Amino acid sequence: MSKVNDPLHRVCIAGASGRMGQMLVEAVRGSGDCELTGALDVATSTAVGLDAGAFSGKATGVAITADLAAGLSGSQVLIDFTRPEGTMAHLQACVAHKVNLVIGTTGFSDAQKAQIAEAAKSIAIVMAPNMSVGVNVTLKLLEMAAKALSTGYDIEIIEAHHRHKVDAPSGTALKMGEVIADALGRDLKECAVYGREGVTGERDPSTIGFATVRGGDIVGDHTVLFAGTGERIEITHKSSSRATYAQGSLRAVRFLAGRSTGLYDMFDVLGLR
Incomplete structure (x- = not known):
């Protein structure tokens, strides 16, 4: 020591x-x-x-x-x-x-x-799933946004990483979902939707959706979309290194x-x- x-x-x-x-x-x-x-x-x-x-x-x-x-x-x-x-x-x-x-x-x-x-x-x-100072400040912003936008807004998390990443969604995207779900009093395991295909029916407003992109040498991009009626709020973090x-x-x-x-x-x- x-x-x-x-x-x-x-x-x-x-x-x-x-x-x-x-x-x-x-x-x-x-x-x-x-x-x-x-x-x-x-x-x-x-x-x-x-x-x-x-x-x-x-x-x-x-x-x-x-x-x-x-x-x-x-x-x-x-x-x-x-x-x-x-x-x-x-x-x-x-x-x-x-x-x-x-x-x-x-x-x-x-x-x-x-x-x-x-x-x-x-x-x-x-x-921590992401050690970036900026990402963790973003998580705090998401916590605040989720509490303020708790009704009337659909929540989607979109993440993109390089072709070599082996897990999906990224740990950071999942952490974002956990922070948002906790702020809303939900359990992410019960409200997460990780894929959509075919006739899915109308979107359940209590869900949190995830979309994953893999390609090239993308270090890490994460966007959380709060989509309401007449407006949408996007909180984005992009890593270049x-x-x-x-x-x-x-x-x-x-x-x-x-x-x-x-x-x-x-x-x-x-x-x-």
Whole structure:
């Protein structure tokens, strides 16, 4: 854990050779108050053994490893934007080594979410489907809008991501739906509509609709449409770079400093609760 008067947050990054992993490596390098102390990847990755900064041509002195214990050694926090099965393995290692965790992974089952909540009794965890500061401010705006537009407005959530994304709707879109449903006193599991085809009948005004687009290199676009009679309100967030997720993750790392247990999200990190 932290040395006395050590100003640096010692960070390990999971999936260090991936697109998001490399963005996180660069964010840590440029932060001034964070130090890269570990880099993880799967054993089958050709990046294992390489310097974590090799892809950018800027050596970090930290080699990518598939050994969880070695990667977490000397680290205070692991940042994980991998896949659910990988994150769950990392979760157990973090509990065993008393390393806090920032989770940006999406697509968890209810059972996996319950395991994360249980682990938060032993370590401190920030989990959010989107680490972007702007997205989380947008979530707060959606909460306010939903309360004001609770009757007479149909709600649709449209999201677009790159062709490589494996889950749909996006975790961010689902979080938007949860925030809106909570504000309206509804259960998203009961009112969500994820697809329409054929003769669907008239729209049920109590539903929240989702539409998904996948293609190209779209980083992440989300629009929530409140469609009323004679007007519509659209609240949109568009990401042009993964850098915003990386910077939000570092804010989560700083938030966890000094915390030993608990499950938090970006509303806690940003003071939006």
